Amino acid sequence: MSTAWIAISAMALIGVGLPIGMITLSSLLRPSVPEDGKRQTYESGEIPTGGTRFRFNVQYYMVALLFVIFDVETAFIFPWVVTYRDALEGGPSVVAVLAPMLAFLGILIVGLVWAWRNGAVSWARSETTDWRSTQNQ
Amino acid sequence: MIEPVQLPDAAALGPALVLGLTALVVFVFDSARPHEPDRGLLAGTTAAGSLLALGVGVWYMIAGVGVPEPDGAGVISLFDGQLVVDQLALFFMLVTAIVTALVAIASYDYMDGHAHQGEYYSLVLLAATGMATMAAANSLVTVFLALELASLPSYALVAILKDNRGSVEAGLKYFLLGALSSAIFVYGISLVYGATGVLQLDLVAEAITGETGQHVLTGNAHDVAGHDGLLGVGIVLLLVGIAFKTASVPLHFWAPEAYEGAPAPIAAFLSSASKAAGFVIAIRVFTTAFPVEATAGLVGFDWSVAFAVLAVATMTIGNFAAAVQENVKRMLAYSSVGHAGYALIGLAGVGAGANELVLGAALMHLFVYAFMNTGAFLFVALAEYWGVGRTFADYNGLGRRAPIACVALTVFMFSLAGIPPLGGFLSKYLLFWGSLQAGMLFVAGALVVNSALSLYYYSRLVKAVWFEEPVTDHGSLAQPVGLYAALIAAAVMTVVVLPGFGPIADSALDAATAVLTS
Numbered sequence: 001m002s003t004a005w006i007a008i009s010a011m012a013l014i015g016v017g018l019p020i021g022m023i024t025l026s027s028l029l030r031p032s033v034p035e036d037g038k039r040q041t042y043e044s045g046e047i048p049t050g051g052t053r054f055r056f057n058v059q060y061y062m063v064a065l066l067f068v069i070f071d072v073e074t075a076f077i078f079p080w081v082v083t084y085r086d087a088l089e090g091g092p093s094v095v096a097v098l099a100p101m102l103a104f105l106g107i108l109i110v111g112l113v114w115a116w117r118n119g120a121v122s123w124a125r126s127e128t129t130d131w132r133s134t135q136n137q
Numbered sequence: 138m139i140e141p142v143q144l145p146d147a148a149a150l151g152p153a154l155v156l157g158l159t160a161l162v163v164f165v166f167d168s169a170r171p172h173e174p175d176r177g178l179l180a181g182t183t184a185a186g187s188l189l190a191l192g193v194g195v196w197y198m199i200a201g202v203g204v205p206e207p208d209g210a211g212v213i214s215l216f217d218g219q220l221v222v223d224q225l226a227l228f229f230m231l232v233t234a235i236v237t238a239l240v241a242i243a244s245y246d247y248m249d250g251h252a253h254q255g256e257y258y259s260l261v262l263l264a265a266t267g268m269a270t271m272a273a274a275n276s277l278v279t280v281f282l283a284l285e286l287a288s289l290p291s292y293a294l295v296a297i298l299k300d301n302r303g304s305v306e307a308g309l310k311y312f313l314l315g316a317l318s319s320a321i322f323v324y325g326i327s328l329v330y331g332a333t334g335v336l337q338l339d340l341v342a343e344a345i346t347g348e349t350g351q352h353v354l355t356g357n358a359h360d361v362a363g364h365d366g367l368l369g370v371g372i373v374l375l376l377v378g379i380a381f382k383t384a385s386v387p388l389h390f391w392a393p394e395a396y397e398g399a400p401a402p403i404a405a406f407l408s409s410a411s412k413a414a415g416f417v418i419a420i421r422v423f424t425t426a427f428p429v430e431a432t433a434g435l436v437g438f439d440w441s442v443a444f445a446v447l448a449v450a451t452m453t454i455g456n457f458a459a460a461v462q463e464n465v466k467r468m469l470a471y472s473s474v475g476h477a478g479y480a481l482i483g484l485a486g487v488g489a490g491a492n493e494l495v496l497g498a499a500l501m502h503l504f505v506y507a508f509m510n511t512g513a514f515l516f517v518a519l520a521e522y523w524g525v526g527r528t529f530a531d532y533n534g535l536g537r538r539a540p541i542a543c544v545a546l547t548v549f550m551f552s553l554a555g556i557p558p559l560g561g562f563l564s565k566y567l568l569f570w571g572s573l574q575a576g577m578l579f580v581a582g583a584l585v586v587n588s589a590l591s592l593y594y595y596s597r598l599v600k601a602v603w604f605e606e607p608v609t610d611h612g613s614l615a616q617p618v619g620l621y622a623a624l625i626a627a628a629v630m631t632v633v634v635l636p637g638f639g640p641i642a643d644s645a646l647d648a649a650t651a652v653l654t655s
Contacts, residue, residue: 117167
């Protein structure tokens with residue numbers, strides 16, 4: 001018990017100490033040459049345009065949510081497929097093995113069709129966000 | 138009559154399944170014509186689905202699902218005991234289905250002209266599915282999943298008037314506090330699991346009473362007594378999560394905010410069905426998983442005393458806050474906090490050596506409350522539909538302009554206050570009598586004092602409606618069919634509950650007995 005805690009504490013100490021030590025050491029060694037160019041966002045010379053705080057189109061989130069539908073679908077189908085053949089050999093009828101998954105897919109498909117019909121995948125231009133003005137800032 | 142035993146066991150979840158399937162049907166209908174939704178079709182489907190769920194629930198109840206073997210079909214346990222359909226579950230499935238039907242019918246008029254019709258009805262149905270599943274949940278995991286299934290649609294429903302600042306603000310507040318309390322609840326679950334090693338409620342009870350030093354399922358060395366602190370903290374956190382869901386005192390402050398901003402039918406839905414679902418979880422988790430004496434011996438405190446303190450604090454704070462409100466919807470919100478306090482007496486009585494009477498009375502109160510409170514909020518929905526205003530003064534003289542609706546309102550108010558000829562009186566009387574029998578004199582006294590106080594602000598609304606002179610008289614008001622139908626149905630049921638009290642009382646007492654003896 002105690003040796004495990006000593007090991008964890010040692011790792012925590014090293015984990016915190018290593019970056020602090022490296023930063024301190026390099027700040028002692030490095031020459032200090034202050035210059036305006038170093039303070040810019042992109043040192044490559046690219047001039048930043050506009051602020052970082054503009055609104056993302058809500059449809060990014062729509063796509064993300066639709067992705068979740070398929071993601072969850074995969075997470076459940078995969079183990080089901082792997083055990084499908086064994087389950088059939090185990091005795092239960094095809095219906096008992098197949099029906100729950102079909103019902104599950106059916107529920108998700110109803111949701112997907114509904115979202116599709118309500119325009120979740122049609123990439124309409126937002127009326128409230130003026131993309132040209134965010135680009136010109 | 139067809140015996141439900143011949144159906145597959147999963148059919149025992151009938152009411153919840155019907156509600157869930159209806160939600161999918163509403164999605165399909167809305168997919169067919171997403172941009173010009175047929176309001177009548179959507180509201181009608183929702184109402185029909187919830188009435189069908191109600192019918193299935195009543196059928197199961199008559200067929201004796203949950204009644205012990207010789208007379209009935211016995212308790213049906215599903216998925217290795219993760220869900221259980223007994224009398225308590227059916228009782229609360231009925232409450233959920235009734236409130237959902239009333240809300241759907243009333244929403245037909247209330248949501249006229251609003252966008253997101255399909256979303257509205259399907260979210261109501263999904264939340265109702267969650268609440269019906271909460272009634273049957275028999276493991277801490279299914280309790281939490283069902284709770285989230287009921288909560289997530291509720292957050293969206295409160296904020297469904299997207300262009301209304303009040304609605305969006307209420308939705309955000311409700312969501313943030315709800316997420317916090319869900320986190321607390323799930324943390325409590327993890328601590329109870331850590332202490333006992335099991336999640337299923339009856340196994341948790343076995344682990345607590347057993348003291349065998351062995352894990353209930355695996356038989357490995359696992360000493361619950363060594364984790365008494367963990368278990369105690371877990372129980373307290375579960376209590377906090379439940380207090381949020383039932384809008385009881387330490388966590389009641391979201392209720393007036395959320396109800397005020399939400400569309401009035403949704404406020405009715407949340408304050409009746411959602412609260413009842415919170416109570417069924419409280420009843421099942423605490424009576425099944427934490428036997429009073431064994432738990433008190435282990436963790437050092439008696440949870441039923443905590444419920445007694447919560448009950449008195451909740452009813453007192455709720456009623457005093459309601460008495461000073463000027464806004465009718467806020468008054469009703471605080472009054473619903475007060476009624477949560479009355480229902481909590483049922484759990485307080487479990488430890489005081491009370492028989493099933495107190496708990497049964499609490500179940501009855503929640504049943505009657507489903508009608509009278511839904512009705513009261515639907516009257517507010519009607520007032521918002523008319524656009525007469527939100528304060529007591531705005532309701533002045535409505536009795537002359539819309540007499541039928543105001544008679545219904547009077548019935549609800551006097552029933553909420555507990556005036557003798559109405560449903561609310563009997564359930565309160567039984568609560569009072571039961572708590573006296575259990576020797577909880579202080580709780581019984583608080584119940585009487587608070588009921589007397591509540592009469593003040595309920596009758597104030599009745600007085601405003603019937604006796605005050607209206608500021609501006611616009612003649613008679615519109616009579617929207619859906620809202621009137623729901624209002625009158627709720628009012629009739631509030632009155633009819635009294636002659637029909639026998640069967641309701643019997644089923645409530647049976648449910649209470651079953652959950653206490655199991």
